[in-house]
Amino acid sequence: MYDWANSGVYTLIITAVFPIFFLDYASEDPQLGVSRFTLATTLGLTITAVLSPFLGTLADQSASKLKLLATFIAIGVSAACGMFFIGQGQWMFALVLFMLVTLGINGSFVFYDALLPHVADREDGDRLSSAGYALGYLGGGLVLALGLGIIQAPGFFGLPSGDGLSPSAASLKIRIGFLIAAAWWLLFSIPLFRQVPEPPATPRLPGHEGHNAFTETFAQLARTFKDLRRYRDAFIFLIAFLIYNDGIGTIIKLATAYGTEIGITRTTMIAAIVVTQFVGVPFAFMFGALAGRIGTRPSIFLGIAAYGVIAVLGFYMRTDTHFIMLAILVGMVQGGTQALSRSLFASMIPKSKSGEFFGFFSVFDKGASILGPLAFWLVLELTGSSRNAILSLIIFFGIGAALLATVNVSRGQAAALEGDA
Numbered sequence: 001m002y003d004w005a006n007s008g009v010y011t012l013i014i015t016a017v018f019p020i021f022f023l024d025y026a027s028e029d030p031q032l033g034v035s036r037f038t039l040a041t042t043l044g045l046t047i048t049a050v051l052s053p054f055l056g057t058l059a060d061q062s063a064s065k066l067k068l069l070a071t072f073i074a075i076g077v078s079a080a081c082g083m084f085f086i087g088q089g090q091w092m093f094a095l096v097l098f099m100l101v102t103l104g105i106n107g108s109f110v111f112y113d114a115l116l117p118h119v120a121d122r123e124d125g126d127r128l129s130s131a132g133y134a135l136g137y138l139g140g141g142l143v144l145a146l147g148l149g150i151i152q153a154p155g156f157f158g159l160p161s162g163d164g165l166s167p168s169a170a171s172l173k174i175r176i177g178f179l180i181a182a183a184w185w186l187l188f189s190i191p192l193f194r195q196v197p198e199p200p201a202t203p204r205l206p207g208h209e210g211h212n213a214f215t216e217t218f219a220q221l222a223r224t225f226k227d228l229r230r231y232r233d234a235f236i237f238l239i240a241f242l243i244y245n246d247g248i249g250t251i252i253k254l255a256t257a258y259g260t261e262i263g264i265t266r267t268t269m270i271a272a273i274v275v276t277q278f279v280g281v282p283f284a285f286m287f288g289a290l291a292g293r294i295g296t297r298p299s300i301f302l303g304i305a306a307y308g309v310i311a312v313l314g315f316y317m318r319t320d321t322h323f324i325m326l327a328i329l330v331g332m333v334q335g336g337t338q339a340l341s342r343s344l345f346a347s348m349i350p351k352s353k354s355g356e357f358f359g360f361f362s363v364f365d366k367g368a369s370i371l372g373p374l375a376f377w378l379v380l381e382l383t384g385s386s387r388n389a390i391l392s393l394i395i396f397f398g399i400g401a402a403l404l405a406t407v408n409v410s411r412g413q414a415a416a417l418e419g420d421a
Contacts, residue, residue, distance in 0.1 A: 002112050003136030005188035006105055008143030008181045009080060013101060015252075016144060016273050017151070018083070021174050025167065026086055026094035033091065040095040044102035049363045052110050056359025059111055063201035065355055066193060069111040073189055076104020080182035084175045088167040105185075110362045112192075114354040116346045118199040122413065126296050129343035130288025133335035134281045141277030143184050147177035148270065199351070230419060233412030234348040234357070236403060241341055242364040242371075244304050244400025247393040248337065250372030251310065251330065258314070258386050259323055268320040272327035279331030287336025296344045297409055301401060303337030308397045315391040348412035350419035372396065 012018075019037060027033025059065040079100035086094045120128040154173040155161035161173075259269050291299045310329055317323060342361075349357040372393070379389040 001135065001188055001191045003132035004139035005185050005192075006108065007136040007140030008184040009076065009101065009105055011140035011144040011273065011277060012147045012177055012181045013080060013083070013098075014105070016270060017147060017174060017177060018098060021171070022091070022094055022098070025088055025171050025174075027091045028089050036091060036095060037098075040099050041102065044099040045106065047099075048103055048106040051107065052362035053356065053359035055107070056110050056114060056355035056357070056362070057353075059114065059355035060353055061201060063198055065111040065114055066196070066198045069108050070193065072104045072107040072111070073185065074104075076101050076108065077182045077186045079104060080178055080185070083178040086175065088171070106362070109365075110359050111355065113342060113346075113361065114358040115196060115199070116342065117349065117351045117354050119196060120343075120346075122347045125343035125346050126291040126299075126340055127288040129346070130284050130291070130336060130339040133339035134284035134288075137277045137280035137284060137331075137335055139184070139188070141274060141281075143181055144274055144277060147180060148274070150177055150180075199354070231349065231357075231412070231415055233407050233409065233415065234345065237345055237348065237407045237412070238360065238364045240400050240403035240407065241345070241361075242400075243396050243403065244307075245338075245341070245365065246372035246375070247307055247311070247396030247400070248334065250376050250393055250396075251307065251314070251390075252334070255327075255330075258390060261386050262317065264320055264323045268323055272324055275324060276327045276331040276334070279328050280335040283332045284335035284339055287333075287340060290336075291340055291343075295409075296340050296347075297404065297407065300337055300340050300344065300404065303333040303340070304397050304401045304404075306333040307337070308394050311390055311393045311397070315387050344409070348409065348416050350416050352420055 022037055023033045027036065055068060059068050079097045082097045083094070083101075086097070116125060116129060150157050150159070150173050153161075157173075159173050159176070160169040255269070255272075259272075287299055287303070290302075306329065310326060313322075313326055313329075317326060345357075345361055346354070375392065375396075376389045379392045380386055383389070
C-alpha cells in the first residue's frame, strides 16, 4: 500500500505537472528556469544519496525504520502542501519545496524498501515487490488522471475557468492537484504503520553495547566497507543495477524533453505518461509470476533486453503514434524490471542490515539519476543529435546485463543467511 500511497506524488508532482508549472508560472525566465530546475533536482537527489547509508544504518542500529519513514513522509507531505501557496515568480520558494518533496519521497524509500526482507520470505520477495510496483502504477495513474481532469476541466469541479483570470486564479487548479497528491500520500501510508511491526535492532557486537546509536552507526558503516567481500555478489549486483538503471532512468526522465525536440505534442506526451501507468499494472504482476517460473535474474535480463529494443525504436521514432507505442512498451517492462531488481537485492543481504544495505541501494539508484542524463548530454553535445544520444543508451543495457551475468545468486543468498546467523 505504500507504493500505492507515494506514487501519486511521483507521477503528478515530480514527473508530469510541477516541471511545467514551474517553468510557466513560478520561473521568471523559462530558459534560466530549466537550468535552475535541473540544478535543484540534482541537488535534492545528491543530498538523499549522501544521507541514505548513514540513515539506513542508524535505522538498523536503533530499530527506527518506521520512525524515520514517518519523518520523511512528514517532510515530503508538508512540502507538497506548501506548493499550494507558491505565487507567480516565486521560483526560489518553489524549488526549495520541490527539493524537500524529492528528499522526503526518496528518503522514505530507504526505510520502506528495507522492510521487504522482514515482511516476505525469500521465495515471496519477487511476488510482493512486483505487487507493490503494480499497485504503485495504479495509484499513481489514478491521482494523475484526477489531477489532469481538474486541470483540463476546472469549471466542472467548481474552480475558476475561462479567459481573463489572474495568474493566481488560473494556477489554482494545478495547486489543488498538489494538495490532492499530498493527501493521498499521507492517507494511504497509514495501513503500513498500523500493520507492519518495527523490525528488531541489529545486535551490537561484543564490546559495543555501551555505544550510542550515532557512534555505532559510523562504526558500522566503516565495518561494512571493509566487509563487502562477504557480500560480493550483492555488491556486483549493485554495480550492474547502477549501470542498467542508468539507461532506464534516462529514458523515463528525458522522454518528454526528447519528444518535445522531435515535435511530439504536449497532449500526447501527458497521455503517454498516463498510458504507461495503467499498462504497468498487469505487467508488473506478470513479471512477479514470470520470476517464479524462470527465475528472478532471467526475468530481469528480459526487461533489460526490452529496453535495448526501446532505445533502438526511439532512434527511429517520428510520430505521436510512435511515442504512444513506445510508452506502452516501457509500461510493459519498467515496473517489473525495477521490482525484481529490488527483490533480488533483498534476497542477497542479511535482514539484520537491511536498512544499511538499502541505504547503499539508494545511493546507486540516485547515481542512475545523475550519470545517465550526463551521458545523454555528452553524446548530444558531441554529435548534435538527441537521436544518437537515445541510441547510445544501449551501452548501459549491454554493460549492465554483462555484469548481472557474473552475479551468483545462490552464493549471494547463502552469504546473506550466514551474515544473519
